[in-house]
Amino acid sequence: MTNNLKEIASKFSVEGKIADIKPLGEGFINDTFIVTTLAEEDPNYLFQRKNKNIFKDVPGMMGNILKVTTHLKQKIAAAGGDIMREAMTITPAKNGDLFYKDEEGDFWTMCLFIKDNLTYEAADSPELAYAGGKGIGKFQSMLSDMKEPLVDILPGFHNIRFRFKQWDEVLSKDPAGRKAGLTEEIAWVEDRRKEMLEFWTLVENGTIPTRVTHNDTKINNILFDKEGNDLCVIDLDTVLNSTVLNDYGDAMRSYTNTGLEDDENLDQVSMDMDIFKAYTKGYLEETVSFLTASELEYLAFSAKYITFEQVLRFLMDYIDGDNYYKIKSPQHNLIRTHAQYKLLTSMEEQYEQMKQVIFKYSKELS
Ligand code: GN1
Ligand code: MG
DSSP: OHHHHHHHHHHHHHHHOEEEEEOOOOOSSSEEEEESSSTTTSSEEEEEEEEEEESSOOOHHHHHHHHHHHHHHHHHHTTOOTTTTTTOOOOOBBTTTTSOTTSSSEEEEEEOOOOBBBOSSSSSSSHHHHHHHHHHHHHHHHHHHHSSSSSSSSSTTTTTHHHHHHHHHHHOOOOOOOGGGGHHHHHHHHHTTTHHHOOOHHHHTTTSEEEEEEEOOOGEEEEOOOOOOOEEEGGGGOOOOOOOEEEEHHHHHSSSSSSSSSSSOOOGBOOHHHHHHHHHHHHHHHTTTHHHHHHHHHHHHHHHHHHHHHHHHHHHHHHHHOOSOOOSSSTTHHHHHHHHHHHHHHHHHHHHHHHHHHHHHHHHHH
16 A cells, blocks of 8 residues: 555545555546455445546536435435435545645545455356346436436437547547558448437437436446345446436346356357346336337437447547557457347347347336
């Protein structure tokens, strides 16, 4: 542990004495650490340096997280739940700010570490997928009456019109000189431009409503308890006002993949229909009461939409010369592109069945 880390951590309202600070997790964006304290009765903390290239408004982000967690805790308390374990708790800086800005202009944040939980990098059973679906479903349901708007700290985040604008710019510049070797991959994106923009038009014109959404619902952003139930939705950096379809779709991209997000063996990658069914059942049990007919109609499409967006984002970052995602090898973003495209084609092949599953559960549950 460097003195620097310890010094920065000491700016926060930590209970007890800090014993150690160690790196934690596999996030692509921020640097994450766990702060352990000496005494068993004192909590541990999750400590992060936010990625300043991506998050330009950390005060705005933390204000959003405070609004969302306050709302969640009210709901959890009303239902007799445990507000310290079922929702995140921000640990403010000693001066009362929800962040600390260091001399290099980096923003640091802290929250309570929730003990005795399990996290997963893959949904290895339908039971786990069902619990994950319940988790995101409850999260959306508890926030469905939150009227207070959130600050748009990531303009255009899951907006494919915005992503295509970035895409067109990067392709016209071709900064890393990689475009010429990517004719096939670029066509994967271009071939779907029209249908993806048509879907987003429905969000823009209000046919599909805007609500409070998480926007990064992959499986490692939810904690499970030791009995395998959903416990707490974490990583709230991207809470925004958008469509709930993106949260469902991104979860499907993550949970149903039989391979890795960056699998080099494409034979491993496909969409697992049993996982799809189980997640969808858990999700709809919690959400069917408030989702509109247009949201239900486009739920299956959202899985393709977010997986497509991820193909575009990984490929765009590769063409751009790898400025956004952390990479482990020079080809990493291209490997991710191929693996996500394989998943997308598997969803396209199973699309009719996906729609039938959603139709069946939404009828049974309403
Ligand atoms: C990033 O930070 P992490 O790993 O939870 C990214 C998501 C992507 C995801 C791909 C702010 O999430 O949008 O879907 O990687 N977050 C941001 O795995 O861009
Ligand atoms: Mg994360």
